[in-house]
Amino acid sequence: MAGEPRRRTGLRVIAGALLALLVVAAAIGGFAAYCIRMPGESFRGALPPADAALDALRERLTKHVAVLAGEIGERNQDNRAELDRAADYVEGQLNDLGYLATPDVFGEKQFRNFVVDLYGTELPAEILVVGAHYDTTWFTPGADDNASGVAALIEVARLLKDRPLRRSVRLIAFVNEEDPYFGGDEMGSMVAAKRSYERDENVIGMFSLEMLGFYSAAENSQHYPKPVQRFYPRTADFIGFVGNLGSRALLHEAIGEFRAAARFPAEGLAAPEWLVPDVRRSDNYAYWRYGFPAVMVTDTSNFRNRNYHNPRDRPETLDYDRMARVVTGLADMITALANR
Numbered sequence: 001m002a003g004e005p006r007r008r009t010g011l012r013v014i015a016g017a018l019l020a021l022l023v024v025a026a027a028i029g030g031f032a033a034y035c036i037r038m039p040g041e042s043f044r045g046a047l048p049p050a051d052a053a054l055d056a057l058r059e060r061l062t063k064h065v066a067v068l069a070g071e072i073g074e075r076n077q078d079n080r081a082e083l084d085r086a087a088d089y090v091e092g093q094l095n096d097l098g099y100l101a102t103p104d105v106f107g108e109k110q111f112r113n114f115v116v117d118l119y120g121t122e123l124p125a126e127i128l129v130v131g132a133h134y135d136t137t138w139f140t141p142g143a144d145d146n147a148s149g150v151a152a153l154i155e156v157a158r159l160l161k162d163r164p165l166r167r168s169v170r171l172i173a174f175v176n177e178e179d180p181y182f183g184g185d186e187m188g189s190m191v192a193a194k195r196s197y198e199r200d201e202n203v204i205g206m207f208s209l210e211m212l213g214f215y216s217a218a219e220n221s222q223h224y225p226k227p228v229q230r231f232y233p234r235t236a237d238f239i240g241f242v243g244n245l246g247s248r249a250l251l252h253e254a255i256g257e258f259r260a261a262a263r264f265p266a267e268g269l270a271a272p273e274w275l276v277p278d279v280r281r282s283d284n285y286a287y288w289r290y291g292f293p294a295v296m297v298t299d300t301s302n303f304r305n306r307n308y309h310n311p312r313d314r315p316e317t318l319d320y321d322r323m324a325r326v327v328t329g330l331a332d333m334i335t336a337l338a339n340r
Helices: 003-036 053-071 078-096 143-160 188-198 227-233 245-260 285-291 320-339
Strands: 102-106 111-118 123-133 167-174 202-210 238-242 265-272 294-298
Touching: 003 227, 003 245, 003 265, 053 078, 053 143, 053 285, 053 320, 078 111, 078 143, 078 167, 102 188, 111 188, 111 245, 123 143, 123 188, 123 320, 143 202, 143 320, 167 188, 167 320, 188 202, 188 285, 202 285, 238 245, 238 285, 245 265, 245 294, 245 320, 285 294, 285 320
Parallel strands: 123 167, 123 202, 202 294, 238 265
Antiparallel strands: 102 111, 111 167, 238 294
């Protein structure tokens, strides 16, 4: 009988190990269900042929990026003349569309955000914000980061021009997203979010357009932060919608509308900031700081684009056909959300 206690101890160890595995499996399943499962289905297969409107949009996006990242190049506090040239270009493009791009000037160095308000016809106090930063970090012309987002912002403004909107849409070109301003009082989006908070505005959602132009059909071209890498495709041919848990409802609405409108792959993630800190790496973070739901729309930056934050981030590295399809889908998504 001497072996009986040992056998019982062994059974308890095995049972404990199985229980632990079940708990882990349940946790993974719960995480996937709550944070990763998204409404609708991501588009799969060959992209539809481009029509004349898509071709024209692709050419305009190419031009915007060529000016910002080619002719102007590095644009930040240490390259102030170039930063101001980029600001003037964005303002001019928005005004040429028939808008009045209002400069919001702040700080001792007189930095400039630009704001365009499209007032809703029925619920004007409910505001959807769509923004992109036009500055770059040091030593990079910033084609993907973030001339692509600014080009998209300009073209979304064009596409929304004559569409009826029940709710208001606010378009903002932000300055100072990059270091040393990120997270501080002179980060352009932090200034804008604080203004909305102090005015008690009803910002029902914010979308940060952060790097929209880099794609690849090669196997293993896409990477992820470790906590989520097992759940997503390994090919960098999709656009990402990323938020924190407080923005999960907005993210679900947005990606659901995008997937319904656009024949283009889209993946989503709503994750705790402590678990996946990368979800807060753009202007959406500023709106979270002031309690507003916000989503980053992104090609996932350095998780696929090796040109991130270096001199190789040039206009010729971007895929303007895919970028145009994303912009069309975003304009349709924003229209749907404004009219729900």
